Amino acid sequence: MEKKLEGILSILDKLNSRINIVTKEDLDEQYENLEDFRDLSSDLDILLNNFSSINKDDGEKVEEMLFELHRIITTFEWHFSEVSDLNTKILKVYKDKINNA
Structure with missing residues (x-):
């Protein structure tokens, strides 16, 4: 997915290089966030691989795993939301900008 x-x-x-709507800093930040995304993917792999070794009768351990899963899911959502925001900024003006150039 990365x-x-x-x-x-x-x-x-x-x-964006054709219309310059999104700042270079905004794009650079998202490229930098890719490393965090990779780390998050690795965290998820570890969690999934360790699931079978968790005692399903140990409510504390299951809860810890579920909280970690929640953290990973919401952070993935944040990463996608950030990229979606950039996409929306470009989408809103791209056609008009190139048609009026």
């Missing part, structure tokens, strides 16, 4: 997110950022970067 490569796909990086591909989306690459597309947005190329389109």
Whole structure:
């Protein structure tokens, strides 16, 4: 998924280079966030791999796992939301900008 997110950022970067709506800093920040996204993916892999070893009768351990899963899911949502915001900024003006150039 990281490569796909990086591909989306690459597309947005190329389109933005024609219209300059999104700042370079905003795009750079999202590229930097890709490392955090990779780490998050790794955290999820570890959680999924360790699930079978968790005692399902230990409410504390299950709750810890569920809280960690919640943290991972909401952080993924945040990453996608940030990229979606960039996409929306470009989407709102791209066609008009290139048609009026």
